[in-house]
Amino acid sequence: MKEKLSLSRRGFLRTGSLFAAAPLAAPFVSAGLIPAAAQAQTVTPALSQPSWYRFAIGEYEATILSDGLLDLGSAADQFPKADPAEVQKIMDEEFLPMAPMMLEQNCLILKTADRLVLFDSGMGSTKLFGDDSGKLLANIKAAGFDPATITDIVLTHAHCDHCWGIMADDGTPNFPNADIHISQADFDFWTDEGKLTAGGFVQTFVEGARKNLLPRRERVFFFDDGKEVLPGIQAVSTPGHTIGHTSFVITSGGQNFLNVGDVVHHYALLFKNPQWEFAFDSDPAQAAKTRVKLYEMAVSERLPMIGYHFPFPGIGNIRRDGTAFRYVPAHYHHG
Ligand SMILES: [Zn+2]
Structure with missing residues (x-):
């Protein structure tokens, strides 16, 4: 700190x-x-600070690496259609302040038989949401990895906190030997030159996505919904937060594991109220539909999951709770 x-x-x-x-x-x-x-x-x-956490997904070695915290200001501002009193009530029940609403960034490295796959690259060095982000590279090294040995970066979407860590400030790639996998819909939307005058966060996010993705264009590959991105990693299209947002099901040794990405940002608010609109959703109505659909899939298949923005390390399960849902964090195992 x-x-x-x-x-x-x-x-x-x-x-x-x-x-x-x-x-x-x-x-x-x-x-x-x-x-x-x-x-x-x-x-x-x-x-x-908790910085990395290792566990097994079947025969794969999985490591969660923190890129640090994002400061999103007041929780009420992030859910503009929600009743602020209801937001306050849930934050109180969770012993959380209304402001600042801090979200973690849990990046995942998956070591398969022949690949070292990083899911999302964190914020990079920019401090758009406070000074506590940008820790991924240091934590990758602390966990025993060399960034040059990352073979693939799989992106859930092209928002700042997921792809701005691809390039260093000096214009060199942080992961020089990695292919980058992203949905074509998200790549096209967030690198669109036409949005450079859009204003607001869209313009800022487009500027950053272009800076991180376009220099690596020859290493960018697009995947299709329902197909394998890489062996053992299946793309599940989960649009709404962004137009091409994608979650991933990792399968190894008879085990399945769900990487939800940004289908859900807050472990309490958006399970009690999956229909709430999140301020950065491109299509809030679609995001809410997708959220419920993914929750139902995770519940019915008892899929363990990682939430990118959940309390570190962000691993747990989803269960029904009356007419809503609930996140059940996994117990933290040492060693
Ligand atoms: Zn995010």
Whole structure:
């Protein structure tokens, strides 16, 4: 955590749990529960954050790598058609502040028999949604990977937090030996020169997508709905958030695993209210339909899943909860 300690409410909310260990030790020392010798030897540890998490999907090795947090401001602003009181109620129930609404970025690296596949590339160095993003490359290295050995980048869609990590600031590729796989619909929409004067976030996102995808155009490949992108990785078209948004079913050793991408951004709000419109959805009505359809598929097939924007590492299951749905996070296993 690079930012300075802050006593502001916002700073406390964003960093409170991470900084809890050191101050909490003090009363135990003064009460004699921690010997003075131990106190003398105590070295303040470097602040740690969860950065990568490894598990198995059948015979594949899967690693979730954090690109850090996105600050989306007030939750109420991100769901413009929702009743703010209802948003507040759910955030209260989840012990979350209404603002800032922080979303994680959980990138997945899948090691198959002969490929090293990265799903989504994070924000890159830009700080469009706060200073806590852009950690993917460091975490890839921390997890023991060399970015040059990534053979493929599979993109759920071409928004900033998913494809702006492809190129470095100096114009060189961060993953120089990787092919890039994306739906043609999303590639065409977000690299469209005609949208360079669109204004708003669309223009900003198009500028960034062009900067990251066009220099690698000769390595870009398009996939088809329902077909294998790569062996063991099937594309499932899930339009709405973007026109060509795609989720993926990973299959290995008799196990299936669903990468939902941005069909759902918030682990609580959009399971209780899958019909809510999210501010960055290209087609909110279609996004809501897609969301329910994907939830029903995951429920009926008991598919474990990863949510790109869920609390790290973002792995769990979806179950019904009355007329709505609920995310059930997987237990965190060490080692
Ligand atoms: Zn996203």
